[in-house]
Amino acid sequence: MTVSAADRRWLGLAVLCFSILLVSLDGTILNVALPTLIDDLHPSATALPWIADGYTLTNGVLLLFGGVLADRYGRRLVFLAGVAVFGAGSLVCALVHNTGNVIAARAVMGAGAALLMPATLALIATTFQGRDRARAIGIWAGVSGIGTAAGPLLGGWMLQNFWWGSVFLINVPVAALAFAGGALLLNESRAPQRRALDVPGVVLSAAGLAAVTYGLITGPDDGWLSATVLGSLLGGVILVAVFVWWELRQAQPLVQLELFRNRTFSSAVAAVTAVFFALFGASYLLSQFIQFVQGVNSFGVGLRFVPMAAGTLISANLSARITARVGLRSTMVAGIGMLTVSMLLLAVIGPTGNWILLASFSLLGLGIGLVIAPASTAIMGTLSPAKTGAGAGLRSMVQLVGGSFGVAVIGSLATARYRSQMGHALSTTLHGLPVSARGPVTDQIGEAFAAATRLPEPLSRATKAAASQAFVSGVHLAGIVAAAVMVGALVIAAVAIPNRLETHYKEASSTTESEPEETLQP
Numbered sequence: 001m002t003v004s005a006a007d008r009r010w011l012g013l014a015v016l017c018f019s020i021l022l023v024s025l026d027g028t029i030l031n032v033a034l035p036t037l038i039d040d041l042h043p044s045a046t047a048l049p050w051i052a053d054g055y056t057l058t059n060g061v062l063l064l065f066g067g068v069l070a071d072r073y074g075r076r077l078v079f080l081a082g083v084a085v086f087g088a089g090s091l092v093c094a095l096v097h098n099t100g101n102v103i104a105a106r107a108v109m110g111a112g113a114a115l116l117m118p119a120t121l122a123l124i125a126t127t128f129q130g131r132d133r134a135r136a137i138g139i140w141a142g143v144s145g146i147g148t149a150a151g152p153l154l155g156g157w158m159l160q161n162f163w164w165g166s167v168f169l170i171n172v173p174v175a176a177l178a179f180a181g182g183a184l185l186l187n188e189s190r191a192p193q194r195r196a197l198d199v200p201g202v203v204l205s206a207a208g209l210a211a212v213t214y215g216l217i218t219g220p221d222d223g224w225l226s227a228t229v230l231g232s233l234l235g236g237v238i239l240v241a242v243f244v245w246w247e248l249r250q251a252q253p254l255v256q257l258e259l260f261r262n263r264t265f266s267s268a269v270a271a272v273t274a275v276f277f278a279l280f281g282a283s284y285l286l287s288q289f290i291q292f293v294q295g296v297n298s299f300g301v302g303l304r305f306v307p308m309a310a311g312t313l314i315s316a317n318l319s320a321r322i323t324a325r326v327g328l329r330s331t332m333v334a335g336i337g338m339l340t341v342s343m344l345l346l347a348v349i350g351p352t353g354n355w356i357l358l359a360s361f362s363l364l365g366l367g368i369g370l371v372i373a374p375a376s377t378a379i380m381g382t383l384s385p386a387k388t389g390a391g392a393g394l395r396s397m398v399q400l401v402g403g404s405f406g407v408a409v410i411g412s413l414a415t416a417r418y419r420s421q422m423g424h425a426l427s428t429t430l431h432g433l434p435v436s437a438r439g440p441v442t443d444q445i446g447e448a449f450a451a452a453t454r455l456p457e458p459l460s461r462a463t464k465a466a467a468s469q470a471f472v473s474g475v476h477l478a479g480i481v482a483a484a485v486m487v488g489a490l491v492i493a494a495v496a497i498p499n500r501l502e503t504h505y506k507e508a509s510s511t512t513e514s515e516p517e518e519t520l521q522p
Contacts, residue, residue: 067393311365
C-alpha cells in the first residue's frame with residue numbers, strides 16, 4: 001500500500017505532535033511526582049528544586065542554539081537527535097536511585113527537548129503552506145496544551161499504580177516510536193547555504209539565558225535582593241545586551257534581530273510571552289490551591305485540569321477557521337480577552353469555588369488555543385525558509401522565559417501575601433502555636449499543613465484554616481497581577497497585529513530573506 005504525499009505530510013505531523021506531547025507532558029507530570037521522590041530519595045532542601053529546575057535551565061539555554069543547528073544541519077536530523085537524547089535521559093532518570101543522578105538525567109532531558117522542540121515547529125513550517133500550515137500549527141498547539149494539562153492527571157494515576165520512576169520510563173517507548181516514525185515519514189530540510197556558525201553569538205546567548213534563567217529559578221527561594229540572584233539577573237541582562245550589540249554588527253547573525261522591527265512578529269512574540277506568563281504562574285498556584293485548600297489528591301488535581309486541556313484542543317484546532325473568517329487580530333484579541341477574564345476569576349475565587357475554578361480553567365484553555373496557534377502561525381510566516389529553525393527556537397525560548405517569569409513573579413507575590421497574612425494570624429488566631437511550628441507554617445502552605453498534622457486537633461484545624469485563607473489571598477493578588485499583564489497584551493494585539501493573514505504574509509515577504517528551501521527525501 002502506497003502513501004500519497006498529502007497523507008505522508010499529515011502522518012509526519014502526527015509524529016511531530018506525538019513528540020511535542022511527550023515534552024509538554026513531562027513539563028507538568030513531575031509536579032505530582034515530587035512528594036513521592038522526596039519520600040524515596042530524601043533530597044536536601046537545596047537539591048529538591050533542581051530536579052525540576054535542572055531541566056528548565058538546560059532547556060532554556062539551548063533552545064535557540066537547537067533551532068540554529070536545525071537550520072544548519074537539517075531539521076529532521078536535529079529532531080531525531082533530540083528525541084534520542086530525551087528518551088535516553090528519561091531511561092536513566094527512571095532507573096537511578098540518588099538525587100544527583102536524577103538532576104543530571106533531567107538536565108539531559110532538557111537538552112533533548114531543546115533540540116526537538118524548535119525542530120517540530122520548523123518542520124511544520126517547511127512542510128505546510130497557507131491554510132494547511134495554520135491548521136497544522138493549530139493541531140500542534142492543541143496537542144501541546146493537552147500535554148501541559150494532562151501531565152498531573154497521568155502522573156497521579158501512574159503514582160497510584162507504579163513507582164515514581166514510571167513517570168519517566170513511559171517516555172522511552174514513546175520516544176522510540178517517535179524516532180522510528182520521524183525517520184520514515186519526515187522529509188529532511190535545511191537552509192540552502194551552510195553559513196559560518198556565529199560562535200560568539202552562541203556563547204553570549206547561552207551565557208545570558210543561563211544567568212537570567214538561574215536568577216528566575218533561585219529568586220523565590222534565595223530572595224530577590226540576595227547577591228546571587230541580583231548578580232545572576234544583572235549579569236544575564238548585560239550578556240543579552242552584548243549579544244544584541246554583537247548580532248546587529250554581523251553579516252550572518254545567529255538571529256535576525258531586524259525581525260523585531262516587524263510589528264506582526266514582535267507583537268505575536270509579546271502575546272506568546274504574556275500567555276505563558278499567566279499560564280505557568282496560574283498553574284503553579286492552582287495546583288497547590290486544589291491540593292491543599294480543597295484537599296484533593298494528585299489524581300484529582302489532574303482531573304480539574306481537564307477542562308483546560310479540552311478547551312485548548314478545541315480552540316487551537318478551530319483557530320485556523322476562525323482566523324480565516326474574522327481575521328488574525330480579532331481572533332487573538334478574543335483569546336487574550338478570555339485569558340484576562342480567567343485571571344480575574346482567580347481574584348474572587350473562594351476556598352470551595354469549584355464552579356469558578358471550572359470557568360477559569362475552561363476560559364484559560366479556550367484562550368490559549370485562540371492565541372498560541374495564530375501567534376505561532378504569524379511568527380513562522382515572518383521567517384525566511386533559511387531561518388525557520390532559529391525562529392522556532394526563538395519562539396520556544398520566549399515561551400519558556402515567559403513561563404519562568406510567571407512562576408517567579410506570580411509565585412513570589414503570592415508567597416509574600418501568604419507570609420504577611422500568616423504573620424497576622426500568629427498574633428491573633430494562632431497565638432498559641434508552639435515556637436517550633438511558627439517557622440514552617442509561615443514559610444509555605446505545604447509546610448503549614450505538614451506541621452498541622454503534629455498539633456492538637458483544635459489548633460491543627462485552626463492552622464489549616466488560617467493557611468488556606470492566607471493562600472487564597474495570595475491567589476487573589478496573583479489573579480489581579482496576571483490580569484493586568486493580559487490587559488497589556490490585549491492592547492498590544494489590538495494595536496499592532498494586522499487583521500488579515502494575507503496582509504501579514506505580504507509584509508513579511510518584504511522584510512525577510514526569500515531564499516529557496518533545500519528539501520530532501522528521507
